[in-house]
Amino acid sequence: MHPTEVVYLEHDGKLLLVDESGIGPQPCMMGRQESAPILRFPTRQELDGMKIPWEEERFTDIRFNELSIRVIHGLPNIEWPSHWTWKDEVISDNTVHPVAREAVYRSIHRLVAKVIIQNEQHEVLMAKVERGFFKGYWTLPGGYMNHSEEPSQGCVREAYEELGISLQVDDRKPIITQRSFHRDGISFMSFTYFSKWNGAISDLKLKQGEIAEAKWFPLEEALSNAVSEFDHIAIESIVN
Secondary structure (H helix, E strand, O other): OOOOOEEEEEEEOOOOOOOOOOOOOOOOOOOOOOOOOOEEEOOOHHHHHHOOEEEEEEEEEEEOEEEEOOOOOOOOEEOOOOOOOHHHHHHOOOOEEEHHHHHHOOOEEEEEEEEEEEOOOOOEEEEEEEEOOOOOOEOEEEEEEEOOOOOHHHHHHHHHHHOOOOOEOOOOEEEEEEEEEOOEEEEEEEEEEEEEEEHHHHHOOOOOOEEEEEEOOOHHHHHHHOOHHHHHHHHHHHOO
């Protein structure tokens, strides 16, 4: 039986795992095929027994059907633990409990590239989305970055895919914002760039099934429409 609460300790790419009896650290083996998961995160009591000092940072609740586990994310106050397992080895070792693998997966940053498009009147172009978390709300053009894609390229690609326009970002530094959503324990990092475009709404080619509408908004109205915290912070940077 997996404990109902475990502690996720990570230090520069190294993770602490224990066996079913709470004995650790235990190494991972990439590609191991055994079906029974035997490696997991330790409990508070097991950490006390190993005399590892650590500080609690946050927690994530992971649920699989009837299984509900609280994962406490902690900062170990020790020198770099070379004898712990590498974080990148966890995902492909089948003996690692799914709770640990899911927690590692959620710890990876999601990278988003967005763009503030303004016209000569300093209005901001926003799109009303038809899917995803912000369905039915106005957002800045943008989305997930592709692998090996520069953020400045990602926002240009997204603007073309969503609105059918070709942009060139200007030389202003992007607004970089990071937020962790504690409900899921997932961290997002947003890069918002700036561009100019003076076309009409009728010139746009909205992506079917994703973008319902696009519209120019004065700065203050764009700011009030921005339900995404990333969009709000980025637009706010040019209001004042």
